Amino acid sequence: MSASTPQPDSSVRPADRRVSARIGAIAESATLAVDAKAKALKAAGRPVIGFGAGEPDFPTPxxxxxxxxxxxxxxxxxxxxxxxxxxxxxxxxxxxxxxxxxxxxxxxxxxxxxxxxxxxxxxxxxxxxxxxxxxxxxxxxxxxxxxxxxxxxxxxxxxxxxxxxxxxxxxxxxxxxxxxxxxxxxxxxxxxxxxxxxxxxxxxxxxxxxxxxxxxxxxxxxxxxxxxxxxxxxxxxxxxxxxxxxxxxxxxxxxxxxxxxxxxxxxxxxxxxxxxxxxxxxxxxxxxxxxxxxxxxxxxGDLSAVHEMRTAFDRRRRTIVRMLNEIDGVVCPEPEGAFYVYPSVKGLLGKEIRGKRPQTSAELATLILDEAEVAVVPGEAFGTPGYLRFSYALGDADLAEGVGRIQKLLAEARD
Missing domain, CATH: 3.40.640.10 (Type I PLP-dependent aspartate aminotransferase-like (Major domain))
Structure with a gap:
């Protein structure tokens, strides 16, 4: 069970509290934060591929x-x-x-x-x-x-x-x-x-x-x-x-x-x-x-536009599931809806990858961003550590390139 909203410190005068306990307890949106970081790195000239944002890559009809x-x-x-x-x-x-x-x-x-x-x-x-x-x-x-x-x-x-x-x-x-x-x-x-x-x-x-x-x-x-x-x-x-x-x-x-x-x-x-x-x-x-x-x-209007998007998402869904499951230590169930996969990466935690041993999915996500220049969201953001979320609402070429980089990086994992 999650804790209820924290109560303000009664020993502090109300006028001296700069941010309320209620608002101070709000966590930043992890998905938006990952997306913002990926965009900032791209703007700085780094070839980052982002799997963080949950938004279609298609224009509005x-x-x-x-x-x-x-x-x-x-x-x-x-x-x-x-x-x-x-x-x-x-x-x-x-x-x-x-x-x-x-x-x-x-x-x-x-x-x-x-x-x-x-x-x-x-x-x-x-x-x-x-x-x-x-x-x-x-x-x-x-x-x-x-x-x-x-x-x-x-x-x-x-x-x-x-x-x-x-x-x-x-x-x-x-x-x-x-x-x-x-x-x-x-x-x-x-x-x-x-x-x-x-x-x-x-x-x-x-x-x-x-x-x-x-x-x-x-x-x-x-x-x-x-x-x-x-x-x-x-x-x-x-x-x-x-x-x-x-x-x-x-x-x-x-x-x-x-x-x-x-x-x-x-x-x-x-x-x-x-x-x-x-x-x-x-x-x-x-x-x-x-x-x-x-x-x-x-x-x-009719749903022809969403039918076209769904066809593309379905193709990408099958591609990303196949590619992720080719990585030792990753278990990726095939999703039946939306445009996300949520693979378990527990089999990789604690292994050495380029001199580091990530102990959590958050640390692994940071390593992937730093070493492969690919942005993903760790399971900690969704209440279940040990997983990564990938949005496959991005172009086919970027999807293949991004997961390919991760495959290459994680192939180096050693006990």
């Missing part, structure tokens, strides 16, 4: 960009609009949700946010009171526990590994449940592992949550990025009786290659959405109108 250009010229988009989102976008999101996941919702159940991160924070802030526990399967995306703690909650980690495909069982969830448990986090497809729960597995978790009256926050941002025989399952569509205590988080970032446009949303019961909207009205007010107009075009 032209028809979406053109919609934004037109929106810039329309004076109505130069003004404030409703804090909860443009009515037209909320209607379009409701229609898209029914089309893509079979979940019927009303526009009044939608809050448009500045990206998925704001949706996640506001969802937790709307339903958590101090001390409420949230069960968080690990490996987890770095933002989840930070958002929970900022909202006053306590993240309770349930660790999974490659032997179960990084999927949590009902038995593990039940073992973690206490009288203070309020929410279970459900993410499929997963960041950082690419794990996808089967329909039966998702239903079992949903029924367990129902049985115990728990809330579910489900992050569906990678809904369209599944491969092979894997299928995306939306919990409230699968179990309509769960909908009254389910919050769905989604956005345009991954499906439409729109990470920089910053448009996400949450869908939930009307009273929770109203509360989260009130919070947003004081935090940021409305999302950029131009980005919202672009998002209308995205969610209302």
């Amino acid at each position: 032209d028809y979406i960009v053109e919609t934004a250009v037109e929106a810039c010229r329309d004076p109505k988009n130069h003004r404030y609009t409703p804090a909860g989102g443009l009515p037209e976008l909320k209607e379009a999101i409701a229609a898209k949700t029914l089309r893509d996941s079979g979940y019927r919702v009303d526009a009044s159940q939608v809050l448009v946010t500045n990206g998925g991160k704001q949706a996640i924070y506001e969802a937790f802030a709307a339903i958590l009171d101090p001390g409420d526990e949230v069960i968080v399967p690990a490996p987890y995306w770095t933002t989840y526990p930070e958002s929970i703690q900022l909202a006053g909650g306590v993240p309770v980690e349930v660790v999974t590994d490659e032997t179960t495909g990084y999927k949590v069982s009902v038995e593990q969830l039940e073992a973690a449940r206490t009288e203070n448990t309020k929410v279970v986090l459900f993410v499929s497809p997963s960041n950082p592992t690419g794990a996808v729960y089967t329909r039966a597995e998702a239903e079992a978790i949903g029924r367990w949550a129902l049985e115990h009256g728990l809330w579910v926050l489900t992050d569906e941002i990678y809904e369209h990025l599944v491969y092979g025989d894997a299928e995306f399952t939306s919990l409230p569509a699968l179990l309509p009786e769960l909908a009254d205590k389910t919050i769905v988080v989604n956005g345009v970032a991954k499906t439409y290659a729109m990470t920089g446009w910053r448009v996400g949303w949450l869908i939930g019961p009307k009273d929770v959405v109203k509360a989260a909207t009130n919070l947003q009205s004081h935090a940021t007010s409305n999302v950029s109108n131009v980005a919202q107009r672009a998002a209308i075009a995205a969610v209302s």
Whole structure:
């Protein structure tokens, strides 16, 4: 279990505290930090290849960009609009949700946010009171526990590994449940592992949550990025009786290659959405109108662009899994969704590589960056040391070159 937000030192005068205990406890986003370091090194002339950032390497489709250009010229988009989102976008999101996941919702159940991160924070802030526990399967995306703690909650980690495909069982969830448990986090497809729960597995978790009256926050941002025989399952569509205590988080970032446009949303019961909207009205007010107009075009259009991206991601997925598994000491399960692999590197820890003996995956990631000029994110960032996360949302040539450099470096590992 993670510790709750630290309390300020009562021996220090409030006026002398420069940063609050609440904000001082927030960890920097490891994925963004790795990406920023890789970009800085490239800007300095080093041939760094980055596997850190979770964003498609494709441009936003032209028809979406053109919609934004037109929106810039329309004076109505130069003004404030409703804090909860443009009515037209909320209607379009409701229609898209029914089309893509079979979940019927009303526009009044939608809050448009500045990206998925704001949706996640506001969802937790709307339903958590101090001390409420949230069960968080690990490996987890770095933002989840930070958002929970900022909202006053306590993240309770349930660790999974490659032997179960990084999927949590009902038995593990039940073992973690206490009288203070309020929410279970459900993410499929997963960041950082690419794990996808089967329909039966998702239903079992949903029924367990129902049985115990728990809330579910489900992050569906990678809904369209599944491969092979894997299928995306939306919990409230699968179990309509769960909908009254389910919050769905989604956005345009991954499906439409729109990470920089910053448009996400949450869908939930009307009273929770109203509360989260009130919070947003004081935090940021409305999302950029131009980005919202672009998002209308995205969610209302067809999915041909994402189909093309998925084909490329699938090809890269198979390539990176094969190349990583050729390295002695690396075990890389084949992911079924998203655009990440999460190999175990435990077999390399403690071995000598160019005069160093990395004892942790964080030290190994540093060594790889220094010696091979390849940026990856260590498992410590996701709650499970001993692993590395690679995003394969980068060009085929860079992918092959980057993993090839790592193969060459790690081939030197000696006992």
